[in-house]
Amino acid sequence: MKHATPHPSEETLVRAVDGELPPRGRAALEAHLATCEACEARMASIRSSAGAASAACLRNAERTAPALDEMRTRLRTSLADRSAALDRSWRFQAARRIARIPIAAVAAAALLLLASATALVRYEIEKRGPAARRAPIEAGALPIPALTPGATASVTAADLCAGRGPSKEDIAPAVRQAVLRDYGMEGLPDADYELDYLITPELGGSSDRRNLWPERYGARVWNARVKDELEGLLPTLVCRGAVDLADAQREIAANWIAAYQKYFHTDRPVIAEARAVRD
């Protein structure tokens, strides 16, 4: 059979297996694979052998697997020591700055005052504690439930974990248009948003209109990158049997931020990317 496009290189196929092809390259490859069984087979054996090699690498290193719990305890102790030392020396430095005032008596009085002031400030900080650190949720960080309830392909956890889930295919232009129309965002420049899956394909989410929404890059705290973190964690938990697939799908669809807070045990993004950049 004659093919419209040349056969992809080994490197292209490996990159495709690893999800490292740019969208255009992926589209071209999909087009070729649709008509070329040989390349389809090549890609399957790359996926299989590379997977087996990964498993072998991990297993080979397992023999040195030590007591992680013990290490964690040790780390916690070190961290607590360091935090306490920092805290002490910060208070010392603050006191010293004040104590540089020439008159000794004033200095002594100031020190006393400072001690109580520090205590008060510390009390305030502690009182505000977690609430003060809770990250606000910006408009647009969550989809509109009526428009984007989430949709899944019928696929089992076993399939997903074996890498047989729905692929993150290119979204059809008609679907894209429909979603943007739903959200009244047709006029918005492409650079302002990403058309994102609510339920990620790694959890069985489909490329259905009801599972897509335009996620604005404008969200600085609860943004697409934070959601990526959750999308990395949840499939792992599902495959490990720690979370039921249906529960994971339901929770990420209902409120991905709440799911993030639940599974990362935190009120704000662990990786506060938002603070650093948006690109």
Add this chain to the structure above:
Amino acid sequence: MLPLNPESTLDLSLLSVESPAAATRAADQDVLLLFDRHAASLLRYVGSFGLRADEAEDVVQEVFLALFRHLLLDRSRRNLTGWLFQVSHNLALKQRKRIQRRVTTSWDEGVDQPVDPAPNPEAQLSQHERRQRLMPVIRALPPRDRRCLLLRAEGLRYRDIADTLGMSLGGVAKSLARSIARLVHVDRG
């Protein structure tokens, strides 16, 4: 603790001092969370440099204390996974240089783990055979190609592999394609 990082005391003037107690507490929590998520991978990776188990543990411990400092100084929080692997790579190299001994690693030895007892011995055996076929190929790869493969196995993106090993993105893709082509060839039997 290993004397690996010269920057072991923190210059407090760099710290954002409005609320140091809150800052250290937040950094503490983040470090432990990241430990839970990455420590096993980092140990495997550091172990691949041929350090003894206790040395690898010390290196990884040092990495997370460096992370604590990094977070406290409010340096970039972008891509902390990549950061962790890079620092692990550097500290592992330093440690290996320090001990100055010819290291033998599980990657150099010709032995493999025994077969696990498992409900399906047949499948287990064929998995074992497949591993026996692939391991010599992995062991025979040039160190840099092998590291690319290991980091890929740990689930790193090409960008992070490139940064960890000081390679270009294209270099990583080529290295992996080369190694995987060999593996496919041998795997086919």
